[in-house]
Amino acid sequence: MLFSESIFATRFHITRQDLEKYLAEALSHGGDYADLYFEYLLTSSISIDESIVKSAAQGVTMGVGVRVIAGERTGYAYSDDLSPEKIRKAAHVAAYIAKGPSQVEKFDLKERTHHNLYPVVHAPTETAFAERVDLVRRADHAARAYDPRIFQVQAVYADNLRHVMVATTEGVLSVDRQPLARLSVAALARENDGPPQRGHSGGGGRVELGFFQNENPPEHFATEAAREAIAMLAAVDAPAGEMTVVLGPGWPGILLHEAVGHGLEADFNRKKVSAFSDRIGQKVASELCTVIDDGTISSRRGSLNVDDEGHPTQRNVLIENGILRGYLQDKLSSTLMHSASTGSGRRESYEHVPMPRMTNTFMLAGQSEPADIIRSVPKGLYCVSFGGGQVDITSGNFVFSASESYLIEDGKVTRPVRNATLIGNGPEALKYVSMVGNDLKLDEGIGVCGKENQHVPVGVGIPTIRIDRMTVGGTA
Amino acid sequence: MSRNHLLELAAEVVKRAQAAGATDAECTIAEGEEFSANVRMRELENLKEAGSRGAGLRIMIGKKTGASSTSDLSAEGIAYLVKSAIELADVTNEDPHAGLPEPEELGKLPGDLRLSSADVPELDTELKIETARKAEAAALAVDPRISNSEGASFDTHTGRHIFANSRGFAGEYSTSYCSLSVVPVARENESMERDYWETLARGFGGLEPPDKVGRIAAERALRRLHPVKVETQKVPVVFEPRVARSLVGEIFDAVHGMSVYRQQSFLAGKLGEKVARESVTVIDDGTIPGLFGTSPFDDEGVPSRRTVVIERGVLKSYLLNCYAARKLGMKTTGNASRGLTGNAGIGHGNFYLEKGTVTPEQIIGGIRNGFFVTQVQGFGVNIVTGDYSQGASGLWIRDGELAFAVSEVTIAANLKDMLLGLEAVGSDLEFRGSVAAPTVKIGEMTVGGK
Numbered sequence: 001m002l003f004s005e006s007i008f009a010t011r012f013h014i015t016r017q018d019l020e021k022y023l024a025e026a027l028s029h030g031g032d033y034a035d036l037y038f039e040y041l042l043t044s045s046i047s048i049d050e051s052i053v054k055s056a057a058q059g060v061t062m063g064v065g066v067r068v069i070a071g072e073r074t075g076y077a078y079s080d081d082l083s084p085e086k087i088r089k090a091a092h093v094a095a096y097i098a099k100g101p102s103q104v105e106k107f108d109l110k111e112r113t114h115h116n117l118y119p120v121v122h123a124p125t126e127t128a129f130a131e132r133v134d135l136v137r138r139a140d141h142a143a144r145a146y147d148p149r150i151f152q153v154q155a156v157y158a159d160n161l162r163h164v165m166v167a168t169t170e171g172v173l174s175v176d177r178q179p180l181a182r183l184s185v186a187a188l189a190r191e192n193d194g195p196p197q198r199g200h201s202g203g204g205g206r207v208e209l210g211f212f213q214n215e216n217p218p219e220h221f222a223t224e225a226a227r228e229a230i231a232m233l234a235a236v237d238a239p240a241g242e243m244t245v246v247l248g249p250g251w252p253g254i255l256l257h258e259a260v261g262h263g264l265e266a267d268f269n270r271k272k273v274s275a276f277s278d279r280i281g282q283k284v285a286s287e288l289c290t291v292i293d294d295g296t297i298s299s300r301r302g303s304l305n306v307d308d309e310g311h312p313t314q315r316n317v318l319i320e321n322g323i324l325r326g327y328l329q330d331k332l333s334s335t336l337m338h339s340a341s342t343g344s345g346r347r348e349s350y351e352h353v354p355m356p357r358m359t360n361t362f363m364l365a366g367q368s369e370p371a372d373i374i375r376s377v378p379k380g381l382y383c384v385s386f387g388g389g390q391v392d393i394t395s396g397n398f399v400f401s402a403s404e405s406y407l408i409e410d411g412k413v414t415r416p417v418r419n420a421t422l423i424g425n426g427p428e429a430l431k432y433v434s435m436v437g438n439d440l441k442l443d444e445g446i447g448v449c450g451k452e453n454q455h456v457p458v459g460v461g462i463p464t465i466r467i468d469r470m471t472v473g474g475t476a
Numbered sequence: 477m478s479r480n481h482l483l484e485l486a487a488e489v490v491k492r493a494q495a496a497g498a499t500d501a502e503c504t505i506a507e508g509e510e511f512s513a514n515v516r517m518r519e520l521e522n523l524k525e526a527g528s529r530g531a532g533l534r535i536m537i538g539k540k541t542g543a544s545s546t547s548d549l550s551a552e553g554i555a556y557l558v559k560s561a562i563e564l565a566d567v568t569n570e571d572p573h574a575g576l577p578e579p580e581e582l583g584k585l586p587g588d589l590r591l592s593s594a595d596v597p598e599l600d601t602e603l604k605i606e607t608a609r610k611a612e613a614a615a616l617a618v619d620p621r622i623s624n625s626e627g628a629s630f631d632t633h634t635g636r637h638i639f640a641n642s643r644g645f646a647g648e649y650s651t652s653y654c655s656l657s658v659v660p661v662a663r664e665n666e667s668m669e670r671d672y673w674e675t676l677a678r679g680f681g682g683l684e685p686p687d688k689v690g691r692i693a694a695e696r697a698l699r700r701l702h703p704v705k706v707e708t709q710k711v712p713v714v715f716e717p718r719v720a721r722s723l724v725g726e727i728f729d730a731v732h733g734m735s736v737y738r739q740q741s742f743l744a745g746k747l748g749e750k751v752a753r754e755s756v757t758v759i760d761d762g763t764i765p766g767l768f769g770t771s772p773f774d775d776e777g778v779p780s781r782r783t784v785v786i787e788r789g790v791l792k793s794y795l796l797n798c799y800a801a802r803k804l805g806m807k808t809t810g811n812a813s814r815g816l817t818g819n820a821g822i823g824h825g826n827f828y829l830e831k832g833t834v835t836p837e838q839i840i841g842g843i844r845n846g847f848f849v850t851q852v853q854g855f856g857v858n859i860v861t862g863d864y865s866q867g868a869s870g871l872w873i874r875d876g877e878l879a880f881a882v883s884e885v886t887i888a889a890n891l892k893d894m895l896l897g898l899e900a901v902g903s904d905l906e907f908r909g910s911v912a913a914p915t916v917k918i919g920e921m922t923v924g925g926k
Contacts, residue, residue, distance in 0.1 A: 043817075045818070046567070049738070050738075052569045052570075052571050053567065053568045053569045054541070054568065054569070054571050054574070054819065055541065055543065055568065055818055055819045056541075056542055056543065056564040056565075056567050056568050057542075057543035057544060057545070057564065057817045057818045058543075058544050058545075058560050058564065059532075059544055059545035059546060059560075059816070059817050060545075060546050060547070060548060060553075060556065061530070061545075061546070061547045062547055062548065063528065063547065072519065072521060073519075073520055073521060073522070073523075074521065074522045074523070075522075075523050075524075076522065076523070076524040076525075076526075077524065077525050077526045078526040078528070079526065079527075079528075080528040080529065080530070080547045080548075090526065093525050093526070096523060096525075096601075097520075097522075097523050129563075129564060129566075129567040130567055132567075133567050151739075152738050152739065152740065154738075188738070188739065188740055188860065190739075195742070195860075195861055196739060196740065196860050196861070197860065197861065198740065198858070198860045198861075238865070238888075240708050240886070240888065240922045240923075240924040241708035241924050241925065241926065242708075242925075242926055271516070271624070271626065272624060273624060273626050273661050273668075273670065275668065351526065351528065353522065353524065387855045387856070388854070388855035389854065389855070390853045390854050390855070390867070392670070392851075392853065394661055394668055394669060394670040395668065395669050395670075395700075395703075395869075395883060395884075397853070397867065397869070397883055397884050398853075398867075399853045399854035399856070399866070399867035399886075400854070401854050401855045401856035401865070418858075418861065418863050419856060419858045419861070419863045419865060420856065420865045420886075420888065421854045421856035421865040421866055421867055421886050421888075423853075423854075423867040423884055423885065423886050423924070424884070425884055471705075471884065471885065471886060471924050471925060471926075472886070472924060473856065473865040473866070473867070473886025473887070473888045473922075473924040474865065474888055474922070474924065475865075475888045475889060475890075475922040
């Protein structure tokens with residue numbers, strides 16, 4: 001998309017000269033670099049609970065963030081008012097960080113073309129709300145129809161369209177429109193008067209309403225949530241202690257996000273506070289493991305045409321055949337580490353400073369048949385779905401919480417078990433990967449990653465894998 | 477925009493919504509200013525300063541609702557706000573339980589609740605940077621093994637919260653916060669660990685001194701070095717206050733009115749029953765001056781109050797907004813909470829576990845073999861079933877003493893059993909946030925390790 005066609009030019013009448021003027025203002029106290037991040041965000045959501053559409057909401061948020069970098073220092077200010085006075089005021093506040101003459105040579109803002117991974121056909125504001133209502137109604141109906149033991153269903157459909165524009169003193173001028181949609185379904189099941197169990201499912205991506213009307217209907221997510229709730233009715237206590245764990249394909253890829261992804265973000269490594277600091281070229285996983293972070297997959301939840309610093313996203317190899325290959329870099333860390341940005345500079349909104357983040361993180365497929373992987377385990381745990389995960393990047397200890405898992409007994413998947421957290425250590429855990437399936441699957445598009453209080457959408461993926469040793473936090 | 481102007485604007489939005497066809501309306505306006513300074517390895521690293529505001533509108537047409545929000549408070553933005561909310565009421569369903577509070581339920585606590593300190597907006601930037609610098613320097617000076625740091629932050633926030641509805645309520649209050657935190661990294665040979673300490677207050681004068689914050693953070697990081705992964709076993713588990721606070725947070729989730737009416741809480745349907753040891757009394761109190769969970773009224777315009785949630789082990793009350801109250805045939809407890817958009821949810825005031833009489837040293841001293849937890853990790857708590865399984869690290873208790881560091885283990889049990897097995901409650905209750913708890917001891921949990 002071109003600057004001249006963007007909402008910032010057409011509706012807010014911002015010109016290239018204005019942008020150059022604001023950037024010059026940002027460098028008025030000195031500094032090595034400055035950038036502007038404009039955002040105009042339209043959001044909508046609709047939810048059903050007890051078969052009643054109880055809530056429908058829409059909103060608009062706009063603002064601009066101004067950043068100045070001087071050596072290792074960053075100054076940041078923002079304004080939710082796009083008037084020239086307010087933007088100049090923010091630029092002036094951000095400039096406070098720098099002292100002395102600016103190191104920046106004269107620049108001309110140049111528009112670059114980049115990939116178009118998620119064409120915007122209809123703005124959310126152009127689609128009738130009645131069609132969104134239909135999605136949550138169908139989800140509610142399908143979950144209840146799945147089994148009479150389902151007694152509560154909640155479904156939420158939320159979509160947004162984010163207009164962004166980045167201008168930098170390196171001459172980058174980039175505009176993008178980023179759609180994002182998600183349908184989530186939660187179901188509760190109960191047998192006779194026994195305790196309830198829950199199931200959850202959802203999906204979406206950088207897509208529009210049509211995605212759910214055709215190939216990914218609400219019935220798919222609803223029956224999946226209902227199935228999980230019903231399956232858990234028979235759950236027995238989860239085992240405790242070290243054992244063999246098999247992860248199913250898709251969303252269990254959250255393992256990679258926690259075990260290695262965060263620890264490879266360049267800011268932590270620049271400061272040498274990550275368990276992966278100074279380990280490039282070392283073996284951190286079994287040779288069966290190749291882990292990729294790829295922001296360029298069409299329509300995926302974690303994908304971006306350009307990152308939030310105006311740098312095109314790319315496919316980054318993090319671990320290749322078990323060897324640590326690279327970090328995820330943003331502008332600041334790559335400059336200080338004399339490296340290049342990997343298109344990983346992301347931020348939650350104009351109110352936030354960008355930092356290195358993941359996009360879609362996954363492990364490449366291997367050779368094993370998934371059925372053979374399960375057959376190879378005499379006693380262990382088979383995990384097919386997870387809640388969330390978390391990592392302490394300094395010690396490298398990470399957790400991820402299994403919401404649907406089963407015992408493996410004599411090579412067969414047997415009884416479902418109650419929720420249990422799995423814990424491991426980042427640079428060690430993947431060394432125990434002894435089989436990698438040929439069934440790589442990306443998740444359905446529900447991930448949200450939090451770091452230093454900033455939340456961004458991400459994707460994960462993994463084939464079926466066998467981990468010979470991992471600690472499972474059950475009670476049995 | 478002047479102070480009074482925003483209150484007038486909220487009332488005006490309500491009137492415009494009514495003129496456009498709403499039978500009821502409520503408008504929230506929030507305004508805030510934030511400042512943040514980070515120092516790392518003695519050098520200033522980040523400075524951030526900015527302000528923002530936004531408005532949210534929720535309207536009813538009969539028993540149907542619509543909601544909208546905007547950060548654009550211009551005439552054009554307000555016109556959008558009203559039009560959007562009205563339009564959406566068309567697509568929602570009639571909900572017999574939806575509606576505003578009754579006029580007699582509305583009101584505000586009188587007097588000065590000391591939620592805002594005049595010194596916060598006046599603080600000098602250099603003083604703020606210097607405070608962070610001192611705290612980090614104190615951490616780095618504790619021991620040569622504190623050789624690295626993720627830095628120290630000094631943050632302030634001032635805000636205004638404005639609410640008006642079509643039943644005659646209009647109110648506002650201002651808040652302020654300062655916080656100082658340090659994250660030192662301890663390293664010895666191949667072992668590297670970090671920890672943090674933080675102090676939070678309504679005004680600068682209420683903060684702990686930077687030297688103390690730095691020293692505590694460093695000592696916490698140091699004692700985590702060279703951790704051991706213990707064998708899998710069932711033992712007594714002691715939660716230090718910072719971790720006990722998260723356990724009390726789980727109790728809040730379980731008495732949350734929305735979860736209760738949907739029966740997605742293990743405490744649903746248990747009013748009047750014994751759900752915990754007699755030593756357990758849990759209170760929600762939004763009225764205590766100066767504390768972090770205090771407010772004159774909730775986000776539906778109902779006065780904040782004190783609610784006894786669990787009294788000597790017996791479940792006495794859920795926490796409710798008007799909607800959950802109607803669903804359950806009860807009265808609101810003044811716990812409505814919302815952002816700018818959508819229907820009101822439920823939040824807490826100062827939600828805490830009443831302190832007991834034993835000191836933490838006495839609790840630890842009475843345990844021969846057990847686990848003193850200083851950090852939990854993860855999302856392994858299922859409020860529907862009560863299943864609790866979290867990653868944990870801390871110190872092992874041997875013969876009544878803290879013996880060695882432990883990490884990469886899990887702790888698991890069911891919350892029902894944990895509350896009934898809550899054998900000791902410490903005397904060390906401190907309000908370091910809106911959820912608070914003293915040290916607690918759980919009789920038995922499964923520690924998952926080797």
